[in-house]
Amino acid sequence: MNPVSDDRPAIELGNVSYRLNSGNDILVDLSLKIGRGETLVLLGRSGSGKTTTLKLINRLLKPTGGEIRVDGRSISEWDVIRLRRSIGYVIQEVGLFPHFTIERNIGLVPKIENWPASRIKERVQELLRLVGLDPQIASRYPRELSGGQRQRVGVARALAADPPILLMDEPFGAIDPLTRTELQREFLELQKRLGKTVVFVTHDLREALLLGTRIALMEAGRLITIQTRAGFLAASEPLVVAYRNAFGSQFEERGHS
Amino acid sequence: MNVWQFMLQNHGEVVELTLEHVWLVGVSILLAVVVGIPLGILISRWPALNKPVLGSANIIQTIPSLALFGFLLPAPWIGARADRLAILALTLYALLPLIRNTYVGIRGVDPAVVEAGRGMGLTDRQLLLQVELPLAMGVIVAGIRVATVISVGLATIAAAIGAGGLGEYIFRGLAMVNNAVILAGAIPAAAMALLADFSLGWLERKLSPH
Numbered sequence: 090m091n092p093v094s095d096d097r098p099a100i101e102l103g104n105v106s107y108r109l110n111s112g113n114d115i116l117v118d119l120s121l122k123i124g125r126g127e128t129l130v131l132l133g134r135s136g137s138g139k140t141t142t143l144k145l146i147n148r149l150l151k152p153t154g155g156e157i158r159v160d161g162r163s164i165s166e167w168d169v170i171r172l173r174r175s176i177g178y179v180i181q182e183v184g185l186f187p188h189f190t191i192e193r194n195i196g197l198v199p200k201i202e203n204w205p206a207s208r209i210k211e212r213v214q215e216l217l218r219l220v221g222l223d224p225q226i227a228s229r230y231p232r233e234l235s236g237g238q239r240q241r242v243g244v245a246r247a248l249a250a251d252p253p254i255l256l257m258d259e260p261f262g263a264i265d266p267l268t269r270t271e272l273q274r275e276f277l278e279l280q281k282r283l284g285k286t287v288v289f290v291t292h293d294l295r296e297a298l299l300l301g302t303r304i305a306l307m308e309a310g311r312l313i314t315i316q317t318r319a320g321f322l323a324a325s326e327p328l329v330v331a332y333r334n335a336f337g338s339q340f341e342e343r344g345h346s
Numbered sequence: 347m348n349v350w351q352f353m354l355q356n357h358g359e360v361v362e363l364t365l366e367h368v369w370l371v372g373v374s375i376l377l378a379v380v381v382g383i384p385l386g387i388l389i390s391r392w393p394a395l396n397k398p399v400l401g402s403a404n405i406i407q408t409i410p411s412l413a414l415f416g417f418l419l420p421a422p423w424i425g426a427r428a429d430r431l432a433i434l435a436l437t438l439y440a441l442l443p444l445i446r447n448t449y450v451g452i453r454g455v456d457p458a459v460v461e462a463g464r465g466m467g468l469t470d471r472q473l474l475l476q477v478e479l480p481l482a483m484g485v486i487v488a489g490i491r492v493a494t495v496i497s498v499g500l501a502t503i504a505a506a507i508g509a510g511g512l513g514e515y516i517f518r519g520l521a522m523v524n525n526a527v528i529l530a531g532a533i534p535a536a537a538m539a540l541l542a543d544f545s546l547g548w549l550e551r552k553l554s555p556h
Contacts, residue, residue: 147465149465170467170468170469172467173464173465173467174466174467177466178462178466180461182458183458184458184459184460184461184463185459186477187456187459187481197468197476198466198467243462246466256465
């Protein structure tokens with residue numbers, strides 16, 4: 090896809106609400122536009138509605154109000170299976186299939202899309218290298234891998250059928266700090282090369298500032314503000330200030346290159 | 347005459363009754379698998395059916411076996427032959443462990459795995475056949491194992507309605523007050539139960555995801 094010839098947003102949320110049967114509002118009147126090739130970070134504490142927003146985009150949940158467009162088309166018009174296969178999905182728990190080898194885990198979507206076996210094999214090797222893993226591990230099982238390796242496989246699996254969009258729900262949240270830093274750096278490299286549209290959920294301000302082209306701060310199901318990195322560091326909304334303070338003095342009232 | 351002498355002298359009949367026993371248990375477990383696993387899948391998909399289905403299977407389980415044979419006697423076609431009657435009764439008893447274990451097995455699959463599968467665009471069918479059932483298989487086989495062991499024991503009572511099997515010796519021995527004859531039925535039945543328990547237990551461990 091070519092961002093120059095087509096400036097429709099990749100994902101657009103218009104006045105989206107999500108209310109539980111019990112009457113609790115999880116999301117209230119959320120509107121967002123996510124440009125092609127952009128990494129939008131949804132930042133907020135637990136229960137702010139970040140994960141719900143992701144699940145609404147790939148329709149694991151259906152909004153109770155408003156409309157979501159992917160590629161200019163309302164997702165209620167999409168075939169839900171097609172929609173999900175064009176959106177890579179990475180979650181904190183990874184959710185690798187424990188009874189499949191790494192190769193089958195990564196190659197599952199290509200396989201059900203009827204790619205020829207030789208091409209799947211090639212693709213798996215290519216993806217393993219792309220996420221910084223030794224292609225030798227293709228024949229291993231998820232339980233034989235470390236947490237960091239598993240999450241890399243999770244990213245490779247999400248990229249398998251080359252979806253234009255990636256949804257990532259705290260993918261590095263359960264990983265030790267050293268490996269997390271490594272994965273974040275690799276993600277930036279990867280993103281430079283692949284130019285996917287990414288929606289990335291985190292509660293970590295450092296991670297948000299490092300990875301996001303823009304940062305959407307959420308609280309109690311509402312969007313508080315949406316800012317570039319520099320804008321976020323300069324913004325004076327009380328909640329933004331509270332976040333900066335919570336993460337230490339280096340984020341106070343200073344620009345970011 | 348002790349039990350071993352008795353079995354040696356009547357080895358033809360021992361083999362015949364054992365085969366009858368295997369037939370009664372085998373056919374009823376097969377039927378219970380064919381009915382129970384789909385029912386288990388069904389209630390994992392529609393939780394509203396959970397209570398009525400498991401409740402009914404539970405109630406069947408509480409009916410004493412002799413009474414169940416009696417209830418089924420008036421049924422057309424089934425009631426015409428004792429072995430059909432016995433197989434139906436044994437199938438009904440085997441249903442509960444199969445339905446329940448299929449349900450528990452599917453519900454026990456790691457929610458993150460199911461969410462990842464759904465999120466990457468697996469259809470319900472693909473999710474069930476490629477992810478949920480394979481991961482639930484160990485628990486389902488455990489259900490088959492429990493059902494089989496119970497069936498081997500229950501099938502001895504089928505002799506009371508003339509369905510054959512190793513229960514013949516047990517009832518005959520009781521009538522004759524002859525322990526050797528009772529044991530000639532009880533020992534092979536116990537051996538069969540242990541064999542089923544052992545081999546299905548092995549299969550269960552093979553299929554359990556680590």
